Amino acid sequence: xxxxxxxxxxxxxxxxxxxxxxxxxxxxxxxxxxxxxxxxxxxxxxxxxxxxxxxxxxxxxxxxxxxxxxxxxxxxxxxxxxxxxxxxxxxxxxxxxxxxxxxxxxxxxxxxxxxxxxxxxxxxxxxxxxxxxxxxxxxxxxxxxxxxxxxxxxxxxxxxxxxxxxxxxxxxxxxxxxxxxxxxxxxxxxxxxxxxxxxxxxxxxxxxxxxxxxx
Numbered sequence: 001x002x003x004x005x006x007x008x009x010x011x012x013x014x015x016x017x018x019x020x021x022x023x024x025x026x027x028x029x030x031x032x033x034x035x036x037x038x039x040x041x042x043x044x045x046x047x048x049x050x051x052x053x054x055x056x057x058x059x060x061x062x063x064x065x066x067x068x069x070x071x072x073x074x075x076x077x078x079x080x081x082x083x084x085x086x087x088x089x090x091x092x093x094x095x096x097x098x099x100x101x102x103x104x105x106x107x108x109x110x111x112x113x114x115x116x117x118x119x120x121x122x123x124x125x126x127x128x129x130x131x132x133x134x135x136x137x138x139x140x141x142x143x144x145x146x147x148x149x150x151x152x153x154x155x156x157x158x159x160x161x162x163x164x165x166x167x168x169x170x171x172x173x174x175x176x177x178x179x180x181x182x183x184x185x186x187x188x189x190x191x192x193x194x195x196x197x198x199x200x201x202x203x204x205x206x207x208x209x210x211x212x213x214x215x
Contacts, residue, residue, distance in 0.1 A: 010051035015148030022141030039071045052199030063192035070185025083183035095180035100138035100169040167208045
C-alpha cells in the first residue's frame, strides 16, 4: 500500500486496495498478494498515507491494526477463511449481505430496483459489467472495483456514481457488517471502508439522498 497524492489517483488506490478483500476467499481467491501485503503492513505509516482519512487518522490506524491482527491469528488464516465464507458466501443466512438492494428494496432481495437502476446507468454511460449476468452489480466488492475503474478511465462519472449508487447504501451496510463480523480482520475492513467512503464524500462535497432502509 503506497501513498496516493492526486485526488483521482487516491480514488483509484482506495477502490483497488479495498475491493479484493470483499471479493476473494482468503484461501482460494485471487488476492493472495493483497492479504500478504496487509500481514506485513507498517500500520502507522499506512494510516498516515491513507487517502480521505481527514481527521480520522487514528480511526484508520485502528482499523488497519485490526485487519493485521486478524490475519495474524490462527494457522493459515483458518479463522479468516471461515469468517469470509460466513459473511459473504454461506451456506445459510448471511448476517450482513453484501448487495445494495437487500437494504434498499422493500422485499430485501438481490437484483432489486437499485440493482436494476445501477445496471441501467452503466448501460447508458457505456460502462461494461465487471462480472457475469448472474452476479448482481451492486455487490460491495464489485462496486469498489468499479469506483477504481471509473476514477482511472471515466473520472467525469465518479461523482454521479458515488452520489446516486454507492454512497446511498454502502455506509449503512458497512455498519451492519462491522456489527456482524466476529473476526478482527473483517471488523477492521468494514470500518476502514466506511471511513474511506465517508471521507471521500466529504472531500468531494457530495450531498447524498438516502433511501429508506428495510434492514
